[in-house]
Amino acid sequence: MQELLGHRRTTRRGGAGSSDDFNKYRSKTVKAADLFVCALQHEGVEVAFGVPGEENIDLIDAFRRSTIRLVITRHEQTAAFMAATFGRLTGRAGVCFATLGPGALNLTTPAAYALLGGMPLVMVTGQRKILSSREGHFQSVDVIATMTPLTKASRRITNGDGIPSLVRDAFRVAERERPGPVHLELPEDVAAETVDALPLLARSESVSPIAASEMIDQAADLIVKADAPLLMVGASASRPGLSEALSDFVRRVRIPFFNTQMGKGAVSCASDLYMGTAALTERDYVHRAIDDADLIVAIGHDTVEKPPFIMDARRSKVLHVGHIPAAVEEVYFPAAELVGDIGRNLRLLADRVEGKLPRADALLHLREDILARVANRADESRFPLTPQRIVHDVRKAMPKDGIVCLDNGIYKIWFARNYRTDVANTLLLDNALATMGAGLPSAMAAAMVHPERHVLAVCGDGGFMMNAQDLETAIRLGINLVVLIIRDDGYGMIRWKQAVEGLPEFGATFGNPDFDLLAKAHGASGTSVVDADGLVPALVTAFQSGGVHVVTVPVDYSENLTVLVDELCNDNGVRSR
Known part of the structure; x- marks a missing residue:
């Protein structure tokens, strides 16, 4: 035909x-x-x-x-x-x-x-x-x-x-x-x-327009006049092929930046301008910089994400830089917009402001303390492992271009806060619908798109069981994939929310199968971590062996209250949300 x-x-x-x-x-x-x-x-x-x-x-x-x-x-x-x-x-x-x-x-x-x-x-x-x-x-x-x-x-x-x-x-x-x-x-x-037998229609590749010159001038004027500017990298900044343009903009303007959960990796967290990730809406350590900023340049922010901060019209202004106009919400109402091709618009904006920002680094003095506090207790040796230690060990086991695909649960907040990404789209998470059950399928697709890379699915025991049957599909496809199951025998996010609201724990626990046997029944390999130093070698061995492996690690979620509620409450005066 x-x-x-x-x-x-x-x-x-x-x-x-x-x-x-x-x-x-x-x-x-x-x-x-x-x-x-x-x-x-x-x-x-x-x-x-x-x-x-x-x-x-x-x-x-x-x-x-x-x-x-x-x-x-x-x-x-x-x-x-x-x-x-x-x-x-x-x-x-x-x-x-x-x-x-x-x-x-x-x-x-x-x-x-x-x-x-x-x-x-x-x-x-x-x-x-x-x-x-x-x-x-x-x-x-x-x-x-x-x-x-x-x-x-x-x-x-x-x-x-x-x-x-x-x-x-x-x-x-x-x-x-x-x-x-x-x-x-x-x-x-x-x-x-x-x-x-009709002829088919040719593909037409469209090119996004750039903003008008006067809009670029207006945006440049806002940045030049700011006393404490801050960049935010959002979900739409993680489009394929955009990372280089974003990184170049950050290097040229030298303004500190943070990212939303879905914006992680679009600019390398190894940058000396990286301030952290807004994994919570308010009162996390990175919000010290957000609250002190008088201008936030929101690059690719999409309000489908859980808000990375709550706007206050009496304090900081927001400049929206996006593929499409901003969706004005109660928590997001930009003072100006730069709409169109993000990469080209940022290049034109950098041409206007580069070398003209003597106060670009006004918030940078907060960086060291913010990052140190976020990484606190990441190497503790207690068992079951703390969420911080799990994130730390996963980062240690993964190469820079390795892809981690998260399901949805309380561990997602810990990975968003603590996991440092150097390459775009190497931490795939969903902070929009935030559905359970997508972690394993997402990792399977990532392993097909990038068979040359290490790919890790990170799932809670609740989310994993929602699509566990497709372990068989992964094996049939012949892909290399490691699945890390974080086990707490319950819906950890719901337990945390109940504790935050002062409610008794109820209706959020369940039983689990033997995950090692479940993996083997599907034709995969199964390993359980039994001591504090066992996670890294288990992951390394699984990746070296090839094929599909399931690694199960128990977690101590008491840190959810210790850090995400008590410490942030004591340091900042109110509860985190």
Whole structure:
């Protein structure tokens, strides 16, 4: 079906021509499912994740005749989390698929994950026949309506002739700023119909505009006049390929910076200007610098993240530098905005202010004490291990370009505060939807995108068990992956919140399986850490051995109160949130 593609092309990740397996189909007509998969190839798709069903068997069969690698997962959530992480790491939309009804509904949490997290994703669901059906309303759910508030667009394909334009537009919408998920529904009778072999539409690569000169002048004036400026690196600053421009801006202006949880690594934490991470909304040690700043330059901040600070109109001003205009909220209302291509706008801004900022380092004297307090007790030898020691040992075991993928739990705050990143997108966490169950699938996708790197999934025992069945998928894929389970036999975040509010602990504990045996039952290796010095060698051995390994470590979460409540309360006068 060479005529479908118009011409031979190179896939976006450097593969061979995308139409090779379709060349034998040279008729003037083709099944709509084949046209759909050929359109995916034309977009450069090399892998698709999903679960088969009766209503998408023609789509599955079309994948069989394509160059796209089909990854069958054990749950639709895993498929979509993996595809979203592909989008997060590459900047190009990942692809997942499911059948109708219950299969489609299992994509709703990952859809919200990608929407709030700004991850490009194309989700394809099946549906019963729409022209006629002898099954009544069996398994019938209005998936279009369900997905509409969870996606950038949700559309049904009603005839095969519309496939080229609908697929092209789905990828265009998913990948443009702000990136996110797009849903396409392909009913089984539409997928099976015969259509003309239509030419596909060429990809159009868009370039973000730069801000007007007067806006750059206004931003420069704010920075030059500031007595205590501070940079904040947010979630949208972690886009692929943006790290170099950000780092260059920091080097040129020499203003201290901190990052939000999802902005970690966009500028190296090894910089002598790094002030820490805002893992809490207020009253952490880094907030000493935030509270003293009279201007915060918020680069790539997205208000879907839990607020890194609460704005006070009577004190600091905020300059918003983003791909898109700021979302004005009760806690975020910038005084000025610089909208467009972040990298190019920062370069133009640096041209205006470089060498003109005698007070750029006004807050830098706070740095040493902030970082020392955050790292306090990181090498304690008590067992079970403290969260600080776990983060310390993981950092020791991971190379600089190793990727750590966090599930969601109280340990995420400790990794956000304490884990130092030197390379962009090497600490993947979700501080937007903050869903449990995404850590393992995210790490599996990262291991596929970067097979040359060490990849570690860090999960609480609660979050791990939500998608533990896909250990089998990881083994079947033949990837190298280490999974660290932090065990406290309960929902640690909820226990902490109950303690902060003065409530008795209730309804947040559970039992656990033997994780070593669970790993071995799936075909992986399982190891439990039994002493204070056992975590680093367990991780190192697991990485050296290759394959899939599960390492379990018990945690002493009394530090949640000792540090995150009592110490911050004593030092700052109020409780942290």
